Amino acid sequence: MQTAAIQTTGLTRRFGELTAVDNVSFSVAPGQFFGFLGPNGAGKSTTIKMLTGLLEPSAGAIEILGHPFGANALELKRQIGVVPEGMALLGRLTAPEYLRFVGRMYGLDRAITNQRTDELLEFMQLANESRKLVTDFSHGMQKKLALAAAVIHAPKILFLDEPFEGVDAIAAGMLKAMLQGMIQRGATIFLTTHVLEIVERLCSHVAIISQGRLVANGSLEELRAGVASGLPGVQQEQRLTLEEIFLSIVGAGGMEPAQELSWLA
Amino acid sequence: MAGVAEAVAVERIRGGVFSRLARSQYAALAGMRWSMFRHGMRSTKGAVEAAARIVILLVYSFIGLGLAAGFGGGAYAAASHGHWELMPLFLWVLFFMWQVVPVSLASFQQQFDLGGVLRFPVGFGVFYLLHLIFGLVDVSTIMGGFCCLGLLVGITVARLGAFGWAALSLGVFAAFNILLVRAIFAWIDRWLAQRRTREILSAVFLVLLLSMNFLNPALRGNTNRPWLNAKSRDAGDRYLRIANRVQRWLPAGLAARVLRSGVSANPGDAAESLALLGIYGLAVGGVLGFRLGGEYRGENLGDAPGRKKVEKRSRQWLLDGAGPIAAEMEKELRTILRALPLLYGMGAPLIMVFVFSGVFRSKGTTNLSQLPLGLLLCLAYAMVGFTQLLYNNLGTEGAGIQILFLSPTPIRTVLLAKNLFHALLFAIDAVLVCVISSLRYGAVDLVALAAIVSWLLFAMPVHLAAGNAFSIVMPYRVNMGRISRQRGSQSNALLSLAVQLGVLGIGGGILAACAFFNRLWLAVPVFLVLAAAAIFAWLRLLPRFETMASARRDDLIATLVKAE
Numbered sequence: 003m004q005t006a007a008i009q010t011t012g013l014t015r016r017f018g019e020l021t022a023v024d025n026v027s028f029s030v031a032p033g034q035f036f037g038f039l040g041p042n043g044a045g046k047s048t049t050i051k052m053l054t055g056l057l058e059p060s061a062g063a064i065e066i067l068g069h070p071f072g073a074n075a076l077e078l079k080r081q082i083g084v085v086p087e088g089m090a091l092l093g094r095l096t097a098p099e100y101l102r103f104v105g106r107m108y109g110l111d112r113a114i115t116n117q118r119t120d121e122l123l124e125f126m127q128l129a130n131e132s133r134k135l136v137t138d139f140s141h142g143m144q145k146k147l148a149l150a151a152a153v154i155h156a157p158k159i160l161f162l163d164e165p166f167e168g169v170d171a172i173a174a175g176m177l178k179a180m181l182q183g184m185i186q187r188g189a190t191i192f193l194t195t196h197v198l199e200i201v202e203r204l205c206s207h208v209a210i211i212s213q214g215r216l217v218a219n220g221s222l223e224e225l226r227a228g229v230a231s232g233l234p235g236v237q238q239e240q241r242l243t244l245e246e247i248f249l250s251i252v253g254a255g256g257m258e259p260a261q262e263l264s265w266l267a
Numbered sequence: 268m269a270g271v272a273e274a275v276a277v278e279r280i281r282g283g284v285f286s287r288l289a290r291s292q293y294a295a296l297a298g299m300r301w302s303m304f305r306h307g308m309r310s311t312k313g314a315v316e317a318a319a320r321i322v323i324l325l326v327y328s329f330i331g332l333g334l335a336a337g338f339g340g341g342a343y344a345a346a347s348h349g350h351w352e353l354m355p356l357f358l359w360v361l362f363f364m365w366q367v368v369p370v371s372l373a374s375f376q377q378q379f380d381l382g383g384v385l386r387f388p389v390g391f392g393v394f395y396l397l398h399l400i401f402g403l404v405d406v407s408t409i410m411g412g413f414c415c416l417g418l419l420v421g422i423t424v425a426r427l428g429a430f431g432w433a434a435l436s437l438g439v440f441a442a443f444n445i446l447l448v449r450a451i452f453a454w455i456d457r458w459l460a461q462r463r464t465r466e467i468l469s470a471v472f473l474v475l476l477l478s479m480n481f482l483n484p485a486l487r488g489n490t491n492r493p494w495l496n497a498k499s500r501d502a503g504d505r506y507l508r509i510a511n512r513v514q515r516w517l518p519a520g521l522a523a524r525v526l527r528s529g530v531s532a533n534p535g536d537a538a539e540s541l542a543l544l545g546i547y548g549l550a551v552g553g554v555l556g557f558r559l560g561g562e563y564r565g566e567n568l569g570d571a572p573g574r575k576k577v578e579k580r581s582r583q584w585l586l587d588g589a590g591p592i593a594a595e596m597e598k599e600l601r602t603i604l605r606a607l608p609l610l611y612g613m614g615a616p617l618i619m620v621f622v623f624s625g626v627f628r629s630k631g632t633t634n635l636s637q638l639p640l641g642l643l644l645c646l647a648y649a650m651v652g653f654t655q656l657l658y659n660n661l662g663t664e665g666a667g668i669q670i671l672f673l674s675p676t677p678i679r680t681v682l683l684a685k686n687l688f689h690a691l692l693f694a695i696d697a698v699l700v701c702v703i704s705s706l707r708y709g710a711v712d713l714v715a716l717a718a719i720v721s722w723l724l725f726a727m728p729v730h731l732a733a734g735n736a737f738s739i740v741m742p743y744r745v746n747m748g749r750i751s752r753q754r755g756s757q758s759n760a761l762l763s764l765a766v767q768l769g770v771l772g773i774g775g776g777i778l779a780a781c782a783f784f785n786r787l788w789l790a791v792p793v794f795l796v797l798a799a800a801a802i803f804a805w806l807r808l809l810p811r812f813e814t815m816a817s818a819r820r821d822d823l824i825a826t827l828v829k830a831e
Contacts (some may be wrong), residue, residue, distance in 0.1 A: 005275050032275075051445050051565070052565070054386065055385075055386075055565055056385060056386060056565050057565045058561075058564045058565040058566050059568075067275035067277060068275055069275075069277065071405065072564070072620060074277070074281045075388075076388045076389075077277045077280050077388070078277065079386070079387065080277075081277055083750045084386055090383055090386065092299065092303070094302075094303040094307065095299065095303060095306065096306070097779065098301075099299070099302045102295075102298075103295050103296075103298065103299045104387075106291050106294060106295035107292050107295050107296075107384065107387040107388075107389070108387060108388065109280075109287065109288040109291050109292070109388065110291075117321060135306055135309075137825060140826075158275075158694040179353075209725075211552075218663065251667075262670050
């Protein structure tokens, strides 16, 4: 039996009275491109923070590559790369300085750090901006830099929180190709995004979280079949889009757009 | 074993504080700080920042050297005359200074938030050590370090043979203080981060302030009070003896005991006291470690209010009025009520006012020539707590600054609303200062009070106008969940301090001159004339700030919104 790259059991996080993540259990196999979806405030970023050791769970267990996180935090942090919600860049550094800083924080040799920095900047088309401070980068450039920083130490698992937000179509295509290449070489990617088309195109497995609870988990085909069987008038063979699946599972929040905000032009 | 997954082998990492990984991380952090400093010099603003940082460091160092000379002189006198019983006094003063100064000067310090390094494979020992290293550049540590050095030099010059024990005692005492001040800040940040603990801390803080004021009448040094008879004096002496016995077992007392026993050829007692002092240090280090451990494990300090609560709150309106000034004032009120660091900054100087005001008593009776100056100093000190609010009045906006530029409300209206609200807050603080001072002095003389109020009418618009300019030119983002580890603008801090000293100097000069010629009442019209000019200038400058803010819009947004 293959060890799961990521395994959570009863994962829960409470903030005072609010349970942001409630008893969430799932497993991500190695080499899987896993989409983690949910409406705003559903608990996606909280889950990623717990999975990457930035937030302590209130209850439940996390295993990364078969190791519990708490006892092996140092080793496991070296195996994972993260593009966090706020990107966590240092604005007053240049891109090469930032990448070299991150590389050395992961304990890479100076020579390897320098070599990978140059390659990543070239790949991300940031090499010409090497004298510019990160704070002066556009949002898309910052996203590319954050992604470069997340992979500089060649992680086995990559956590991406909205990596394509603000990235232009050309850069997005390039990043997708890079991520698919990583998957082919055996890496595992855990992706959260609101762009469902990207998930549909890239991810083999999807989990959906709503109000802190896991409401769906499986391959896209499994989700399609599950939703189709529960919807009246939908044939099993009908190919539902991920958006239809998502809306069917999570719902539109009970809002009827036509009835709301009628004063708007 | 079939069916059971085996863990993927991962390379073991030696995460000790001197491991290869740790050394690489120290080098990376040092390089990162150096690069940030170097890039800061690229722009004029950055160069001014760097210059301000150097000036501030020099100022603190000079103050530290002055204090060190004082402590050294005192220690020399005590040691050379064999008055070792005075040593606890020096060490207790140093202890309180070490712990109180950082809170009072929180607005003037730039600190680095180490929370960001936790996404890397950083060992706990490394995280702990980094906290201590970055804490070494705190004002309190610079000043305290100098004072310890002064004491060591003073004692050694007086008694060369005492050097060894003095070095040991003061070294451990310094380490204890460094750990304690870091632990206090770490815990305060923890308590401020969550609503419930924040409210408890606010209540404790308020009770502390009130109780100090209730203590005032009891502490007034009027020896002619009928109730202070021989019997009560005996009781006082008894309590003092008990306090003395207790303090011998506390850190400052233990450090003094090490010195005394060391020079009295009683190495056993000295070693025992040193060991106890070390245990205090370890205990405080443990308390700090416990707190940092929570942060290291990923304990979240932020508030995440329940969904229902958010809905309930959004319907509340504290101020009536639909205009933008009322809206802005309400927003300021809500922001400040939810940002205890700001409230703390405003309230903490009141404790020091209580202490300062005692200095201006003369043998238990109010010296009228000193009273207005004393009150002036107390108010100026209270103003220090408002520095962040007045001189960085856009700092709490964060990304919301964009709304100010997008809305049809002119920036001058926003600034006016902020100014009026902050002036109102300071007026409340000023009344509290007057009440505290009155309890210390007795009733405040009406002429002196009128002079001080007139000075305030002059000082406030000056601060508001200068504050508006600094807020636009030298803004910095305020983290409302923390007292320590704030990113600040050193040039803003330095120049705002210079303006405050200037305003205080003008007030003090005029009051002193009027008091010297026994015409204190004359200060009132002089200040009123200055106040009229200042108010006129402030109102005239408001439209200019509009232009200034528009011209610097990109920079403002970049500073308050973009990556750290």
